[in-house]
Amino acid sequence: MIELEIQILSDRREGLLVELGRTVVANGFTLLRQRLAQDDRGAWLTMIVRGPPERQLALEEELATHSRVRSFECSLFEGGAAPPPASGPAVARAPIAAAPATFAAPASSVPPAGPDVRQVESMLPQIAKDYPRITPWLLTLQRTVAAESREASLLLVGRRTGAWVFKRDYAMGAKLGLADAIKRIGVPALRALATIEQHGEQLHIQNSPLCSPNGHSGCKFFSGYLEGLLGASIEPQNVFVRSLYCRSTGAVECILEISH
CATH class of the missing domain: 3.30.70.260 (ACT domain)
Structure with a gap:
């Protein structure tokens, strides 16, 4: 804690x-x-x-x-309980074999801060206007926010975008189980933004436009996007997405795991 x-x-x-x-x-x-x-x-x-x-x-x-x-x-909080030491990435489930630890999703050396809400809010109208061709806006966000706010800002803009896409395209449907929500909503929606493959509750993003080798990881955007998109489509509305492996740290592809 x-x-x-x-x-x-x-x-x-x-x-x-x-x-x-x-x-x-x-x-x-x-x-x-x-x-x-x-x-x-x-x-x-x-x-x-x-x-x-x-x-x-x-x-x-x-x-x-x-x-x-x-x-x-x-x-x-100074004097509060220190966060637990970061553990290694969990071994991926059956769809993939374990990858070398050096390919694990990056743990930032910069202490995390909250999102740059003003920057995100100013960008959302342009993202809505240009969707799904939004990669240039996301790359701009990666460059312009402070390093300590980058991941939180990408997560926030991802959640807001995912929730907006759900309301626009999927809100009239019935509530689904997680597996059906991934298949019917998550996969087709994410394919509008990137080339992906589904392996059960894992989504493999190939040549992620936000995660260049040796550059910044953009997986937080995709994680937030799926959380915002799927969170409104299932019952109960709790979806968690974690990045198992990232192209920015040398992995062949980015791999996200979805749970609730």
């Missing part, structure tokens, strides 16, 4: 803790303590929360894009 210190600026304090506290709890975190203050800029809410490290980015995304939030900062 990790402990995070979250600082939020809002226009008003009434109901702020209750509303944002619901978001904290919904993402599997526990509110340890909080402080609410007011100055000439608005209401400042500081929260110390504890929860699973794999849900940190999801929590940051929901808080950063909440309608009550004007400014958002998140960092590991």
Whole structure:
């Protein structure tokens, strides 16, 4: 478990803790303590929360894009529980053989930060306009955001884009199980953006346009895209996508694994 210190600026304090506290709890975190203050800029809410490290980015995304939030900062709480040491990548399931560890999805040496919400929000209208020819916009996002915000920003723009595609193309359908959702929605939607192959609950992306050899990994976009797309199509609405292997670290192809 990790402990995070979250600082939020809002226009008003009434109901702020209750509303944002619901978001904290919904993402599997526990509110340890909080402080609410007011100055000439608005209401400042500081929260110390504890929860699973794999849900940190999801929590940051929901808080950063909440309608009550004007400014958002998140960092590991000093004196809190240190995050567990990064383990090696899980061996891929039956569809593929184990690959050398050097091809595993990269673990950034830059301490992670929240997404650059302003940059993402400014880009979403252009992505909607040019979809599915959106690779140039995503490459621009990779270059222009701060290194510590790159992965979170790609994840956020992926989730927002995936949710938008679902509402546009698939919202009229019935709720599906995960396997059917991957086959009927995830695969055809992702094929609009990249060349892929499906192997059960794994999707193999060939020659990913966002993951050049020895460059930055763009797998967070595809992970977020699938989470946003599939999360609204299944019951319950919890989909997790992790990158097993990435072309940017020398793998032949990028491999994503979907679970719920």
